[in-house]
Amino acid sequence: MLMTMYLTNWAFRRVLSTNDTIIHMSPLSYNSCGCYSLESIFHTTLQCFYNQQCTDSTNAFKSIKMSFLSRSRFTINQTIESLVNELMTEEVKYDIDYRNYFDGCSPSLCIYSYIDEANVIEGVTKLIGWYGSLVRLFVE
Template sequence: PRFHDLCSSQFVSQDWINYLYDAGNLVYRYSFTDFRASAVGQFQLLTSLCEISQETIIKSLVQLLTITPNLLLNIFNLIRETIGANMIISVWAVNWLINSEPIINPGWTAHTIPIVYGKCNCGTSWTCTQSSQGMMTGCYPLESLLQSTLQCFYNQTCIDSTKKFTQLNISSLKTSQYQMNTTIQSILNNLMIEEYIINKSYENYFNQCAPSSCSYNYMQNYQITGGIINIISLYSGLVILTRCLSVILIKLCSYKSNRITEQNT
């Protein structure tokens, strides 16, 4: 299969990850409402999703069309719900804040404060997200990535506002069957597959089957207009043929009648 161009783009390259890391500690540089605070995590996850999808398909190619997609997604969703249900603190500090004190005394207890996105509280829902510069940001980078659409990936101004990553080639993302408003979740549901490429070889098929003989039929589909034309043509031909036969019969009858008259006289 041919995978989505995101899986072969620079967004899953180590150069892009290094570029984001070189920008400094993004957690403290940007607000938690800015997707760039967890951008490194999101793009690392995108890389992992592509790799997992490709490895899964290669190992289970025979069962790909029936069992593999559901199997992978079931395991994937189980991991998501386990992380969300346990409200694990994200390393990118995008779901919980630690309420620290100026002076830490022995026996001090750290208290956490859930982050709110819009009207959604990470303390009650782990799927909270909100839009941020064309991408999404939320309680977990994974949920943010899955709910993001393709629009920002095809726009360097959106994905890299400073335009300092000069090697970024947006044109490498070719035409896709997916619309710009398609979410990463929807593409993942298809295991990041763009299309299946089927290589047909009738020669190999023939050699594998090794038949003693072969026969084939040509099938043609006639359209309504063609059928009508054929009927009219046939009808016209019959009319012309009938007229010709009528003239010949009349002349024969007339000739025989004249001969009988001559014999009688």
């Protein structure tokens, strides 16, 4: 659950223990009424956001232009919650074509290189390992 800035849906709760006082956050319930500002926004539709009088009659905030709605896959009657549930995503493109990418770049040469940065400790460890193998080979 999201916490509002005004703490209308969560409250601080003090829990006393033997040595410390612990503060927990617990959700508020208004007699089983979902009366939170976030829930009221979730239940509204997009209609209000396209109407200046509904959005803000003081003109401090501008309403959304109707031309935007014609390009959207969402309808004016959908709730804000349905948009949030779909992550406000208009379109998902996941068609990956590596051949087109390669042809578009048209590299004349492709080189893969790997730089092994061996350190002194690794070198000494390998020498000791080889020495141990040789000693074991000749002793047996």
